Amino acid sequence: MNTDLCKFLNIQKPIxxxxxxxxxxxxxxxxVSNAGGFGVIPLWGGSVDGLRDGIAQVRDLTDKNFAVNLNMSFPYPGLLExxxxxxxxxxxxxxxxxxxAIEAAKKxxxxxxxxxxxxxxxxxxxxAGADxxxxxxxExxxxxxxxxxxxxxxxAVVDAVNVPVVAAGGIADGRGLAAALMLGASGAWIGTRFLASVEATIHETYQQGVLAATESQTEWYRDLYHVNWPNAPHRxxxxSTSLRWKSADNPEHGDRPGEGEIIGHMADGKQIVRYQSSTPNPGTTGDVEAMSLxxxxxxxxxxxxxxTAEIVDEIYQGALDVIQSCHANTCDT
Ligand SMILES: Cc1cc2nc3c(=O)[nH]c(=O)nc-3n(C[C@H](O)[C@H](O)[C@H](O)COP(=O)(O)O)c2cc1C
Structure with a gap:
């Protein structure tokens, strides 16, 4: 499975x-990088020193390549530099x-x-130069x-550009990776599946929620968890927070049930209020079920x-199996 993405990044698995x-x-x-895929670390939420520290920590654990993720709606020039x-x-x-930003990074x-x-x-x-x-x-x-x-x-994106395209959203196993490749992507960008990895830094209640949920138990909101990051749609x-809000007829902020209520604390003691955009970590205390999951x-x-390494292997092997059996079935008919 030596896709354009694999060649470009010099990786074995397009994950x-x-x-x-x-x-x-x-x-x-x-x-992920050690397992033959490619890891991306989000380092946009803190200081330049925090970013340098995050990079150093990854470098201590792998000599393989990885990417740093930056958010264009938060101050980023110092982090990019x-x-x-x-x-x-x-x-x-x-x-x-x-x-x-694209031009500066390329330069x-x-x-x-x-x-x-x-x-x-x-x-x-x-x-602008994106690779x-x-x-x-x-999804x-x-x-x-x-x-x-x-x-x-x-x-649609594959038809529009002449660089490798990676598919994101709803891909969680080998079938999804195979489907993405069939659509013309040269790899998959996978989030939710890795929430259920040993290495994910999330609270157990959140991880259990992920393991138990069906495909109809997520929802897209225009601005529900608005505190700290308003006007940024999310899934x-x-x-219990989304249920209360919907029972109240989806009010705008200012009028939401329980708004401002402290529902927990982060590991460093900082308060978490209802409707806050905040990922519950192992050290988070309080009503974790009511937080942004x-x-x-x-x-x-x-x-x-x-x-994590087993997840990468499972997705990769699953995609190979699906592609081979699809090929065999096509040849049979
Ligand atoms: C818990 C969580 C946090 C995320 N944080 C970021 C982020 O910091 N930066 C980013 O570019 N995307 C972020 N995303 C979106 C992912 O990059 C990716 O688009 C998404 O997970 C792909 O869909 P999937 O979850 O169905 O695999 C996040 C996704 C999840 C599930």
Whole structure:
């Protein structure tokens, strides 16, 4: 399975672990790169020193390449500059197409991934120098930039650009990877499946919720978990907070039931209020079930917690099996 993406990144398996703020730390990212895939670490939420420290931690765990994920709607120029100084192999830019950021990263010698929600955005990103496009369908867990489903988005993006395209959203096993390749993508960008990995840094209640949820138990919200990151659509598990809000007829913020209520604390003691955009970690205390439990529609395919390396192997082998049996069946008919 030596796709364009594999050749470009010099990897064996066209599997990229999605950056997941609060959930995908150095252990997970390094494990994916060590297993022959490619890890992406989100380092946009803190200081330049924190970013340098995160890069150093991944480098301590792997000599393979990985990318640093930056968020274009939070202050990023200092972080991008530090990525260039650190000479990370790649950056992944999401939440907006910023030609100047793409150009600066390219000028600094980095490989640039850009996440998009439409073919038109993909063209703009490639015109500015993007090397790899991440086409994120709205099935995806976490913050969701566009509103087109993966099945329709990926081929449209593939037709629009001449660089490797990676499919994101709803892919959680080998069948999903095989399907993405059939749509013309040259790899898959997978988040929710890795929430159920040994290395994911999430609270047990959240992980149990992921293991138990069916495909109809996530929901897309325009602005539900608005505290700390307003006006940024997202997909999470349905929970007591979303139920209360819907029972009250989906009010805007200012009028939401339980707004401002402290429902828990982070490991460092900081308060978490209802409707806060915050990933519950092992050290989080309080009513974890009521917090923002990011997850994509592929959640129904996630039924066991495995070491990250085994997840990468399972998805890769599963895709090979599906492709071979599909080929055999076609030849039979
Ligand atoms: C818990 C969680 C946190 C996420 N945080 C980020 C992030 O910090 N940066 C980013 O680019 N995407 C983030 N995403 C979105 C992923 O990059 C990716 O698009 C998505 O997980 C793919 O869909 P899937 O969850 O169905 O595999 C997050 C997703 C999840 C589930």
């Amino acid at each position: 990229i672990s999605a950056p997941m703020g609060g959930a995908a730390g150095p252990d997970l990212v390094a494990a 530090a990525c260039i100084q650190e000479q990370v192999f790649a950056v992944s830019l999401f939440w907006g197409i910023e030609p100047s 600094g010698g980095l490989v640039v991934f850009v996440s998009v929600g439409t073919a038109e955005e993909a063209k703009r990103a490639v015109d 790899i496009i991440v086409a994120q369908g709205w 995806a867990g976490g913050h969701v930039w566009g509103d087109v489903a993966t099945m329709a988005l990926v081929p 999470t598990l349905k929970n 990011w997850a994509g529609q592929g959640v129904s395919l996630v039924r066991d917690v495995l070491p």
